[in-house]
Amino acid sequence: MEKFTQLFSKCVLLPEENVDTDQIIPARFLKAVSREGFGDNLFRDWRYLDESTPNPDFVLNQPGVEGQILVAGRNFGCGSSREHAAWALYDYGFRVIISSFFADIFKNNALNNGLLPVQVSDDVLAKIFKTVNNDPATLAEVNLEEERLVIEKAGISENFEINNYKKYCMINGFDDIDFLINKSEEIKAYEQNRELVI
Amino acid sequence: MGKTLFDKIWDAHVVHTVEDGPQVVYIDRHFIHEVTSPQAFAGLKSRGIPVFRPKQTIATADHNVPTENQHLPIKDALSRHQVDTLIKNCKDFGVELYGLGHPYQGIVHVIGPELGITQPGMTIVCGDSHTSTHGAFGNIAFGIGTSEVEQVLATQCVLQRKPKTMKVQVDGELNKGVVSKDIILYIISQLSASGGTGHFIEFCGTAIESLSMEARMTICNMSIEMGARGGLIAPDEKTFEYIKGRTFAPKGAEWDKKLSYWKTLRTDEDAQFDSSYHFNAEDIEPMITYGTNPGMGIGITQFIPQVNGNSVAGLEKSLKYMELQGGSQLLGREIDFVFIGSCTNSRIEDLRLVAEMVKGKKKADRVQAMIVPGSRQVEQQAIAEGLDKVLKEAGFELRQPGCSACLGMNEDKVPKGKYCVSTSNRNFEGRQGPGARTMLASPLTAAAAALTGRITDVRDFYKD
Numbered sequence: 001m002e003k004f005t006q007l008f009s010k011c012v013l014l015p016e017e018n019v020d021t022d023q024i025i026p027a028r029f030l031k032a033v034s035r036e037g038f039g040d041n042l043f044r045d046w047r048y049l050d051e052s053t054p055n056p057d058f059v060l061n062q063p064g065v066e067g068q069i070l071v072a073g074r075n076f077g078c079g080s081s082r083e084h085a086a087w088a089l090y091d092y093g094f095r096v097i098i099s100s101f102f103a104d105i106f107k108n109n110a111l112n113n114g115l116l117p118v119q120v121s122d123d124v125l126a127k128i129f130k131t132v133n134n135d136p137a138t139l140a141e142v143n144l145e146e147e148r149l150v151i152e153k154a155g156i157s158e159n160f161e162i163n164n165y166k167k168y169c170m171i172n173g174f175d176d177i178d179f180l181i182n183k184s185e186e187i188k189a190y191e192q193n194r195e196l197v198i
Numbered sequence: 199m200g201k202t203l204f205d206k207i208w209d210a211h212v213v214h215t216v217e218d219g220p221q222v223v224y225i226d227r228h229f230i231h232e233v234t235s236p237q238a239f240a241g242l243k244s245r246g247i248p249v250f251r252p253k254q255t256i257a258t259a260d261h262n263v264p265t266e267n268q269h270l271p272i273k274d275a276l277s278r279h280q281v282d283t284l285i286k287n288c289k290d291f292g293v294e295l296y297g298l299g300h301p302y303q304g305i306v307h308v309i310g311p312e313l314g315i316t317q318p319g320m321t322i323v324c325g326d327s328h329t330s331t332h333g334a335f336g337n338i339a340f341g342i343g344t345s346e347v348e349q350v351l352a353t354q355c356v357l358q359r360k361p362k363t364m365k366v367q368v369d370g371e372l373n374k375g376v377v378s379k380d381i382i383l384y385i386i387s388q389l390s391a392s393g394g395t396g397h398f399i400e401f402c403g404t405a406i407e408s409l410s411m412e413a414r415m416t417i418c419n420m421s422i423e424m425g426a427r428g429g430l431i432a433p434d435e436k437t438f439e440y441i442k443g444r445t446f447a448p449k450g451a452e453w454d455k456k457l458s459y460w461k462t463l464r465t466d467e468d469a470q471f472d473s474s475y476h477f478n479a480e481d482i483e484p485m486i487t488y489g490t491n492p493g494m495g496i497g498i499t500q501f502i503p504q505v506n507g508n509s510v511a512g513l514e515k516s517l518k519y520m521e522l523q524g525g526s527q528l529l530g531r532e533i534d535f536v537f538i539g540s541c542t543n544s545r546i547e548d549l550r551l552v553a554e555m556v557k558g559k560k561k562a563d564r565v566q567a568m569i570v571p572g573s574r575q576v577e578q579q580a581i582a583e584g585l586d587k588v589l590k591e592a593g594f595e596l597r598q599p600g601c602s603a604c605l606g607m608n609e610d611k612v613p614k615g616k617y618c619v620s621t622s623n624r625n626f627e628g629r630q631g632p633g634a635r636t637m638l639a640s641p642l643t644a645a646a647a648a649l650t651g652r653i654t655d656v657r658d659f660y661k662d
């Protein structure tokens with residue numbers, strides 16, 4: 001996993017609520033056996049009108065829209081557990097998702113892949129939408145070390161929460177498997193001490 | 199203070215607690231399938247490590263398989279490669295595979311219970327959100343991502359933060375024509391598609407207890423559709439009766455020992471839940487969804503909500519996609535497709551319900567009706583009971599087992615703009631194929647729609 005400490009970037013706005021993982025990456029693109037290349041089909045059915053014609057109304061196809069931060073409505077990432085959704089967002093180039101609410105499994109998947117979910121209040125989210133709408137060049141700063149989101153133009157300087165363990169992993173580029181493998185003696189001892197279920 | 203059933207099972211599986219962080223949770227049973235496992239096995243290979251407890255992982259091919267001619271090589275090259283990769287990985291790592299052609303093959307959440315692998319008190323995970331289905335047996339079952347699949351393969355554990363607990367109690371007697379799918383669609387419509395986020399739900403109450411094991415699975419299956427991590431129902435005599443004698447159920451002295459343990463698996467009287475809800479079974483009508491998330495459901499005779507300032511999130515966009523009018527009724531609307539299948543409603547009781555309703559009748563000409571059993575065993579049972587003939591005579595296509603049009607990964611898709619009454623669990627935009635319009639309902643309501651070609655109140659079939 002790549003390390004993440006701090007990011008300055010413009011924001012891409014997706015003001016929809018309940019963006020589900022079937023929209024992020026439709027099932028018919030889940031046939032790959034590696035983690036790469038899913039970015040091409042990110043938001044496929046919103047991004048294209050048919051097999052190859054880009055939908056000019058969709059935000060990712062609009063000229064001048066760029067940035068590594070995606071800002072989306074409440075309950076982002078609901079639906080299927082497909083980690084492909086996190087891979088697709090990351091592969092496309094996003095490193096941070098800002099929303100007022102994240103679905104549980106998506107949040108875990110994102111954190112396991114170096115994609116930082118930043119949860120803000122509905123008010124702050126609305127402010128971001130408004131400011132970036134007026135000025136797409138608005139810059140946001142995400143500082144993981146300090147757990148801070150700063151968007152000067154919007155008058156936002158907010159703390160966000162992330163548990164210490166996950167923060168440590170992201171800053172150091174560690175993943176959970178390394179951690180668990182180090183616990184294998186403890187796991188074996190646990191197995192020795194129980195019998196009911198196994 | 200007492201403990202909830204969820205807390206009891208969870209706490210018994212904690213191996214280690216990270217300070218101000220997640221817990222290391224031991225996993226008893228792990229199911230894998232072709233779509234969310236290849237990258238996890240690739241991870242093990244690149245680390246050069248084996249599967250830690252291969253006997254506790256069971257594999258099947260379901261998401262991406264054709265539902266016709268399963269004896270022939272899969273036509274789509276990418277799908278074939280994905281299924282072949284599963285076969286190879288299972289062989290290389292010593293994992294039991296119930297692949298295409300195996301008598302135990304089927305949708306992962308259908309085969310676990312029917313083989314007796316799913317038991318009370320366990321922790322069960324799978325790289326699929328509907329793993330919550332298994333909770334009907336009084337265990338903790340939840341969906342995980344591929345990185346977590348790799349964790350389980352590597353260490354038989356996952357790192358998780360303990361969810362909160364929620365109690366959803368449904369008391370009373372169900373109206374005629376109302377089945378467990380209607381109960382869960384009703385609950386989700388009341389609590390919204392995110393109402394359970396961060397929680398594990400225990401379903402209880404007389405209406406829940408009255409349900410068969412298969413009907414209970416439908417309830418737990420869709421707990422994820424309200425954002426919950428999972429749902430569970432305390433095991434009782436029906437649970438034990440269902441498990442007894444199944445292929446991998448405990449036998450003899452082992453059975454007695456487990457049974458006495460399973461009987462302890464109940465929420466204590468004085469246990470506290472983080473939140474609680476109560477519903478009356480009498481208030482529930484046959485349900486149907488009109489929108490593009492499972493929270494957008496109404497009773498079959500009700501009207502679609504109007505779009506106005508305080509309407510639910512995304513209503514306008516949903517109705518545009520569905521080409522439906524706020525304030526109108528769904529009842530009587532023409533439909534094009536009926537899909538009976540998915541881990542929500544593809545078990546033998548579902549097929550029996552449908553067969554009973556369509557027996558001696560014909561589907562409407564305008565409708566294409568597809569019925570996809572959840573497993574080979576369900577398929578064989580349906581044939582043994584002669585349901586296949588009843589269904590075929592009524593004009594239904596009976597397919598071979600798999601996830602099929604539930605997610606539209608194989609060629610079973612609903613065409614753009616067409617309306618499909620589906621017994622599956624998700625009505626997201628494009629879920630059943632690009633542009634497909636899904637209306638979720640019970641197998642009864644779906645069968646009735648197939649017969650009339652319209653959204654129909656099944657209770658009309660019971661009049662006189």
Ligand code: SF4
Binds near residue numbers: 539540
């Ligand atoms: S039937 Fe549908 S919901 Fe169930 S496991 Fe398959 S794809 Fe997932």
